[in-house]
Amino acid sequence: MNFKLLLSVFVAITFTGIIFSTSMSFYINSYDPDWYGLLSNNSLDSTPKEKIFLLGSSTVYSVNSTFVNNYFAKNDVNYEFFNLADMSDSPKKRIHSISNIISNNPAIVIYGIDVGDFRTEIKNEISLEEIIIHPKNFFLYQFEDFMEPIRDKIPGSPKDRSLLTIKYFLFGPQPHHHPFINFYETSVTPTHELKLNFNDNFESKKLDLSDENEEIKSLKVIINELKKNNIKLILFTAPKLIQEVSDSDIQFFEKTLLTYSNEYNFPVYFLHDKYVELEIWRDSQHVAINNDTQIYTENMTEILLKEIKNFAI
Amino acid sequence: MTDNVHAIVAKVFSISETDVNDESGPENIESWDSFNGLILVDELENNFKIKFSISEITDVKTVADIKRHLKNHNVSVNE
Amino acid sequence: MLFNSLDFLVFFFVILCIISFFKFRRFQHLFLIFSSLFFLYYTDNYLVTLLIFTILLHFYVGREIYNSQTIIRKKIFFVIGLIGSIGVLGFFKYTDFVISQLNVFGTIIDLNSEIPLLNLALPIGISFYTFQSMSYIIDIYRGSLKPSKTLKEYAFFVAFFPPLVAGPILRASEFLPQLREKISQNEVSQKLKLFVITNTNLKFGITLMSIGFFKKMFFSDNIGPIVNNIFSNPLGLESFSIMIGTIAFGIQLYCDFSGYSDIAIGAAAILGFKIPLNFNKPFFASSPSDFWTRWHISLSTWVRDYLYYPLVFKNRKSEGLVFISLIISMLLMGIWHGASWNFLIWGGIHGLFLACYTILRKKFPTASSNKFFKSKIGKISSILVTQYLIFFTFIAFWMKDFDHMAYAMKKYVLLDFSTAGTIEIIRDNELPILLMILFMILHFISYKKGNIAERISKLKIHYWTSILFIFFLSIAIFYVGSAREFIYFQF
Structure with missing residues (x-):
């Protein structure tokens, strides 16, 4: 093998890596540092509306902000709703943007979390048998320590970020209610097909709700930060068709969330298994987006209306 | 009757004879498809009064292959 | 293994390194065969046995067709080979389709019983490697191809990992000679080729x-x-x-x-x-x-x-x-x-x-x-x-x-x-x-x-x-x- 050629490939990859990571972090740090895009046209009104931010991963992005805002407008609710869902978001990732969120002064933050995110890798338990039967897991396991920091830096969908950055350059900042994931209609896949195709291997991770878990630590920091800044928090478990953990783990998770809810005084809703009987799924993790799947958005609106009332008291 | 394979190939695929060489084949002659391929077989068989077998036909990738098979049928090919 | 995954890039890079550092013909060929099998095993697990079965069957059948003295014997082995490849392919790929069509037919004529589906996993690449193996025995049967001399060469041809799971479908007549040392433009020696990764x-x-x-x-x-x-x-x-x-x-x-x-x-x-x-x-x-x-x-x-x-x-x-x-x-x-x-x-x-x-x-x-x-x-x-x-x-x-x-x-x-x-x-x-x-x-x-x-x-x-x-x-x-x-x- 010719080392000059390999060096060239290496140079091309390195340059790609540098430009890619700068452009991706550019999106977080330089693009729209004040989240200008979130300042809707309303900010020019004489009576600006209070903001509600929905946070979470792609599991909450199917909540249709247009529907919520139209409903608010019709019923004289003086709030504006933004869906800030971002690909593969988890508390650990979200903590990087919490200062941005706070500086944008939302009145309410409603946060959808997923029990699956609170699992940690089971280390040192990969047996010879496992290696022989699933060489792939061995590979994943060996490279996990090396890959994880890299993977943390790579956003869920580089494409969406790049497009937003390009749009920002071309058209300047624009107000949008779904700033991080492109919001477009997706169709429903029959549930039985989804269940049939689902064969992910969960064995290598287990639920960890101790304070040692980075995700739990981050979640607590987020809760505290919001509280400190007088932002109301609503927590809910994001709906999924198939959960990655056992039923007993889910019960334990619910219990833990209820403890937090008492301790830090915020409402918590459990939606994780609410829609498993319905034909509204695009895949095993995501509710499809179209007129037949509005129930998720409608429930979200109900929760918000109820809590707005409660907060007012 | 001609003993020039190139001329027959050129005629069947309606291209100029100068464009035909030993390396010519379906990859570089655009009109060389299964339909014209069979016409070429007919033309060659009529011309040289021989019968090809199916394995000879599927084996042909270039004009050089045609010449090789013709030689096996004891046809002297005009190079 | 997905080509567009990090796993494949690592796999391929390791293979290239090993091939270029250990320059022994016998080792290189065996190593590539086992790497190819591993490549399939990595995603398809035990279904790799189907590939091994296909290789063994067609190698043996090909040799028997070639060595047969009588037409009948030739035909018998040819049919065995075809049944082997079409059978495996048909069983894994088309059984459920046939069953569901029969069930549709059953409902039309008011049969109250349904044949249960098998729900077999489709072995990756099976359509490609069975077609490749079939062309090998058909060519031998037609007399346009000499069977591969050693199992090693034949296994290399069928299992070769780049085209294994989604083609192109290779032809033995074009591929097998490439395993040997070249003497001239159209001639190869009996010697196995040494893999040297050239710049071009x-x-x-x-x-x-x-x-x-x-x-x-x-x-x-x-x-x-x-x-x-x-x-x-x-x-x-x-x-x-x-x-x-x-x-x-x-x-x-x-x-x-x-x-x-x-x-x-x-x-x-x-x-x-x-x-x-x-x-x-x-x-x-x-x-x-x-x-x-x-x-x-x-x-x-x-x-x-x-x-x-x-x-x-x-x-x-x-x-x-x-x-x-x-x-x-x-x-x-x-x-x-x-x-x-x-x-x-x-x-x-x-x-x-x-x-x-x-x-x-x-x-x-x-x-x-x-x-x-x-x-x-x-x-x-x-x-x-x-x-x-x-x-x-x-x-x-x-x-x-x-x-x-x-x-x-x-x-x-x-x-x-x-x-x-x-x-x-x-x-x-x-x-x-x-x-x-x-x-x-x-x-x-x-x-x-x-x-x-x-x-x-x-x-x-x-x-x-x-x-x-x-x-x-x-x-x-x-x-x-x-x-x-x-x-x-x-x-």
Whole structure:
């Protein structure tokens, strides 16, 4: 093998890596540092509306902000709703943007979390048998320590970020209610097909709700930060068709969330298994987006209306 | 009757004879498809009064292959 | 192992390092065979035994056919080989389809019992390696091929990992000689080849692989969403929207599959093997039969050599036979893609196009040399008409739902000329539309300029590096977030 050629490939990859990571972090740090895009046209009104931010991963992005805002407008609710869902978001990732969120002064933050995110890798338990039967897991396991920091830096969908950055350059900042994931209609896949195709291997991770878990630590920091800044928090478990953990783990998770809810005084809703009987799924993790799947958005609106009332008291 | 394979190939695929060489084949002659391929077989068989077998036909990738098979049928090919 | 995964890149790099550090022929060949088996085992686990079974069976059968003294014995072994390959393929791929058809028939005649489905996992690459093995024994049976001398060589040929899971389908007559040391242009020695990774091969291979990744991850994965948007629920859409959907799907499928082929051909080229082209600018085909010399060439020539030619060879003057044979061949091509009606319909339509076109050529043998068809306008219009027909068939390739298929086909043929909905679709899918236009420009350039990969690989090293950089960066920046499977993995 010719080392000059390999060096060239290496140079091309390195340059790609540098430009890619700068452009991706550019999106977080330089693009729209004040989240200008979130300042809707309303900010020019004489009576600006209070903001509600929905946070979470792609599991909450199917909540249709247009529907919520139209409903608010019709019923004289003086709030504006933004869906800030971002690909593969988890508390650990979200903590990087919490200062941005706070500086944008939302009145309410409603946060959808997923029990699956609170699992940690089971280390040192990969047996010879496992290696022989699933060489792939061995590979994943060996490279996990090396890959994880890299993977943390790579956003869920580089494409969406790049497009937003390009749009920002071309058209300047624009107000949008779904700033991080492109919001477009997706169709429903029959549930039985989804269940049939689902064969992910969960064995290598287990639920960890101790304070040692980075995700739990981050979640607590987020809760505290919001509280400190007088932002109301609503927590809910994001709906999924198939959960990655056992039923007993889910019960334990619910219990833990209820403890937090008492301790830090915020409402918590459990939606994780609410829609498993319905034909509204695009895949095993995501509710499809179209007129037949509005129930998720409608429930979200109900929760918000109820809590707005409660907060007012 | 001609003993020039190139001329027959050129005629069947309606291209100029100068464009035909030993390396010519379906990859570089655009009109060389299964339909014209069979016409070429007919033309060659009529011309040289021989019968090809199916394995000879599927084996042909270039004009050089045609010449090789013709030689096996004891046809002297005009190079 | 997905080609577009880190696992594969690591795997391939390790293989290249080991091959270039241990320069012992025997070791290298064995090592590549085991690496290939591991490659399949990595994703398909115990189903790799099917590959091993296929290899052993056909190697043995091939040798017996060749050594048989009597015709009967020859035939018996040939049939055993065919039953072996068709049996394995049929069992894993078509059993459930047949059972479900029987059940449908059962309900029609009021049988109250249903045969349970087997729900077998489809072994990856099975359609490709069984076809490859079948061509080996058919060639030996016909007398045009000498069987491979050692099991090692034969196993290398069938299991060779670059084309293993999604083609191109190799021919033993072209591949086996490449395992031996070359003496002259047309002669090989008995000695196994030593794998030396040369600069030219490495540069060409990396270029082609990069182009493949670029086609797959930049074009195919990013055009995919618009296809799903339009095709997953076509009812009520306008003609132009359906057309955009079919064009998008055609491009997606092409980039996906030819991208895969490029990666396979590139990886093989680095190891010093020449694998035949699988695609050759199909969207510039100027007739239905021209299309099939440009699209999935390794499969279409397989079907031509081992099904179509045998069917028509004896009576090639009979128009009726040619007509029927073309349709049968294309139906096989359709069902090869998967056990479902939509692929049969897809194959059937292609068969009809080919058959009608062939009859027209027989009726008007001089038409193709007509002045009009030689002129630029004639050529462009025949390309456009052909492509209109080809893209029509993509509807059947995608849509499994008959109502959807019928609606989309109707709209594709009977234009309604309304545009409001289409404009909205274009506005919602700016990126896929832009990529489709970019693809068409690049496809046109590669049509005009010939072998782009070779041209790029001949550039000076700094230009070459810059071009790789452009490929890599476009892939990274427009990466959709998770490795998508290649469409042809399911076949």
